[in-house]
Amino acid sequence: MAVFISYHSSKRPVVEHLATYFARHDISTWWAPRDVPPGSDWDEAISRAIKSSKALVLLFCASADSSVHVKREVHLADKAKIPIYWVRLEQVQPERLGYYLSPTQWVDWLDRRDSTLDSLVKDLRRPGLSGHALDTDVTPRPAEPVPVTGWPAGVAVFANERIAAEAAAHTYFRIAREASDRSVVLPTGRAATQVFRAMLRIAQRYAPTPFGEAHILSDTETFGVHSRHHTSRTRHVTETLIEPLTERGLGPTPGQLHLLSGQISEAEDPLLRTQRILRLYPPAVHGISISPAGEVLGYEVGAYTDPDEIVSDGCRIVELSEHGRRYIDPNQPSRSVITIGLASALECSGLMVLAFDKTKARIIHQMTHFPETAGVPATLLRRNPRAVIVTTRPIAEAAELDNTHFAKTAEAGSEWIVDRFA
Numbered sequence: 246m247a248v249f250i251s252y253h254s255s256k257r258p259v260v261e262h263l264a265t266y267f268a269r270h271d272i273s274t275w276w277a278p279r280d281v282p283p284g285s286d287w288d289e290a291i292s293r294a295i296k297s298s299k300a301l302v303l304l305f306c307a308s309a310d311s312s313v314h315v316k317r318e319v320h321l322a323d324k325a326k327i328p329i330y331w332v333r334l335e336q337v338q339p340e341r342l343g344y345y346l347s348p349t350q351w352v353d354w355l356d357r358r359d360s361t362l363d364s365l366v367k368d369l370r371r372p373g374l375s376g377h378a379l380d381t382d383v384t385p386r387p388a389e390p391v392p393v394t395g396w397p398a399g400v401a402v403f404a405n406e407r408i409a410a411e412a413a414a415h416t417y418f419r420i421a422r423e424a425s426d427r428s429v430v431l432p433t434g435r436a437a438t439q440v441f442r443a444m445l446r447i448a449q450r451y452a453p454t455p456f457g458e459a460h461i462l463s464d465t466e467t468f469g470v471h472s473r474h475h476t477s478r479t480r481h482v483t484e485t486l487i488e489p490l491t492e493r494g495l496g497p498t499p500g501q502l503h504l505l506s507g508q509i510s511e512a513e514d515p516l517l518r519t520q521r522i523l524r525l526y527p528p529a530v531h532g533i534s535i536s537p538a539g540e541v542l543g544y545e546v547g548a549y550t551d552p553d554e555i556v557s558d559g560c561r562i563v564e565l566s567e568h569g570r571r572y573i574d575p576n577q578p579s580r581s582v583i584t585i586g587l588a589s590a591l592e593c594s595g596l597m598v599l600a601f602d603k604t605k606a607r608i609i610h611q612m613t614h615f616p617e618t619a620g621v622p623a624t625l626l627r628r629n630p631r632a633v634i635v636t637t638r639p640i641a642e643a644a645e646l647d648n649t650h651f652a653k654t655a656e657a658g659s660e661w662i663v664d665r666f667a
Contacts, residue, residue, distance in 0.1 A: 248369065249295050249327075250276040251318040252304040259304055259334065266359055270366050295321045300369060303331040303346070310342050319345045330365060338547065343538050344607070351547060351620070396613070396627045397598070399665040400634045400649040401658050402641045406439060406601035411655035413532050413597055413635050414443035416662050418450075420530040420595055422457035427529035428503070428522060430462045430585065431486070433478040434534025436599040441486040443655075448495050455490070456497045460526045462519065464533065464589075465543050466505035468562055468581035478582075479504040505560075505583050515583060519560040523589055530595035530666075532635075537604040539611070539621035543584040549619040556625055558586035587622070591629045595666040598626060600636040606643035609634065613646060633665045 248267060252260045264274040275294045281287055295301060301322040309315045322329050323345050331339075331351045339346045352365045403409040417440075421429045432440060448455045463482050472479045482504055490496040503522045506515035535541045543563040549555055565580050590596055600609050608623055613634075617624040626632055634646065635658075641649055652658030 247273045247299050248275070249298040249301045249318070249322070250274050250304065251301055251309075251315055251322075252276070253306060253308040253312050253315060255308050256304050256306060256334065263302070263304065263332070263362075266362060267366070272366065272369060291318065292321060295327060296325050298322075298327055300328045300330060302365075302369075303329065303342075305331045305333050305337075305339065305342075305346070305351075306335040307337045310337065310339055316342060330368065332362070332365065343546075344604075396630065397632045397634050397648070398630060399661070400636065400641060400646045401662050402636060402638050402646075402649045402651045403655070403658060404638060404653075406637055407443070408652075408655050408658070409599075409601055409635055409637055410436070410439040410443040411447060412652065412658035412662065413440050413599060414447055415655055415659035416595070416597065417444065417530055417532065418447070418455045419659060419663060420666075421455070421459040421461075422451065424529040425458035426526065428460040428462055428526040429456065430464050430528045430531035430533075430589065430593070431482055432532045432534045432599060433463050433465045433482060434536070434599075436532070436534040436601050437481070438485060439601055440532055440599070441482070444486060445489055447655075448490060448493070452495055454497075455495055456501065459501065459529065460503055460522060461497055461501050462522060462528070462585065463504045464531070464585050466507045466515075466583045468507050468583050470507045472504075472506060472508075474507075477507060479506065505585070507583060516560050516562070519583075519585060523559065523585065528589055528593040528595075530597070531590055531593045532597040532599050533590055533626070534599050535605065535608060535623040535626075537608055539608045539623040541623045541626065542587060542590065543582040544587065544622035546621055549622065552617065552619040552625055555587050555619065555622070556591060556628060557588050558584075559588055560585050587625060590626060593629065594631060595663070596626070596629045596632040597662065598632055598634045600634060600640055600644075603640055603643060605636075606640045609636070609640065609644040609646070613644065631666055633662050635662065 250260050250264065260276055264276060267274050275298060277291055281290045295318060303319060319329065319342060329345065331346055332354045333351060334354060336355060352361060354361050401412060403412060417429055463479055466478045467476050470477050487496055505519060509515060533541065539546045544555060545565065561584060562581050563584050565582065612624050612627065617627050650661050652661060
């Protein structure tokens with residue numbers, strides 16, 4: 246067989262139509278219950294069919310996203326390294342299946358026009374994001390990645406996340422103290438807390454001014470909320486890092502701080518202010534945290550199709566879907582974030598891609614082994630040739646990373662990272 250079709254039982258009329266459409270294009274399909282042999286064990290038949298298929302096509306809808314059976318089928322395909330393509334039937338984003346679907350190709354079929362499926366047929370017949378093209382030969386072949394060369398500039402590997410975070414902290418302080426005419430951009434993702442704690446542990450070594458005279462920015466902020474609101478990312482940076490440093494006499498001066506504001510007023514436009522700072526003081530170092538699905542700086546998976554539309558973005562307001570809103574903060578009152586924009590990350594002379602927990606291994610693997618795609622914005626970071634991935638040994642092994650350098654200490658690792666930037 247060529248294609249296994251996974252779907253929720255409520256969409257059976259749709260799967261029948263899709264199977265007919267594929268048949269007209271000489272692509273055979275397998276789907277249950279049609280192709281389950283009489284008297285066979287249902288689970289075993291499905292497992293064998295998936296393992297011998299060349300691709301899995303998922304008819305995605307809210308019911309499929311919550312289906313235990315669909316999740317099992319997608320998991321089997323992922324485990325067998327079978328290319329996964331999903332056809333979106335409803336205006337919803339994957340949640341329970343997000344781990345599996347975010348790095349894969351997808352097509353909207355919301356209006357049920359068969360012409361929309363033409364691109365899927367073409368993808369199934371040629372090498373795509375996840376592996377080999379389909380042909381009329383039913384002999385299964387293993388999925389093969391498309392080689393990625395020349396990126397990243399290096400991979401700094403540490404024994405654990407504590408040491409990795411300290412290496413990032415040392416890198417910030419070392420570069421900041423020599424960059425009075427530049428800026429440093431602090432992360433505000435889940436890795437930020439670990440980096441900030443590491444900064445507090447080592448800040449005394451760089452006394453009295455760990456950040457030197459460098460200007461300090463944050464990379465995203467919840468739009469529409471005050472900086473003291475509980476969902477404010479600026480509040481997190483301030484309370485977790487800036488205020489503790491100041492209490493120790495190691496904090497930056499008020500003139501150095503340019504943390505993003507979520508409010509636009511007659512007195513101040515944070516977009517214009519941040520654009521000005523980025524222009525006057527280009528970032529010297531930025532530790533950027535990507536989501537396990539591939540979101541970065543507020544840019545969501547599946548929201549973009551043309552890289553050129555976003556790679557030159559300066560500071561801007563990004564609208565979030567319900568999925569993105571929950572990812573940032575389940576209690577967030579806003580549907581938007583202010584981001585410094587992808588251009589700042591791509592043009593930064595020292596970009597650290599921070600990956601401290603194992604849920605990041607899958608997206609790191611995609612970033613280093615498969616072509617870039619606007620549908621997964623994190624892959625666009627490959628356009629910065631000086632980027633260094635800062636991670637742990639288990640993640641590096643799971644992501645099958647090359648060009649790795651194992652550092653026993655945070656200080657040694659930081660020196661190696663800075664050398665890659667130079």
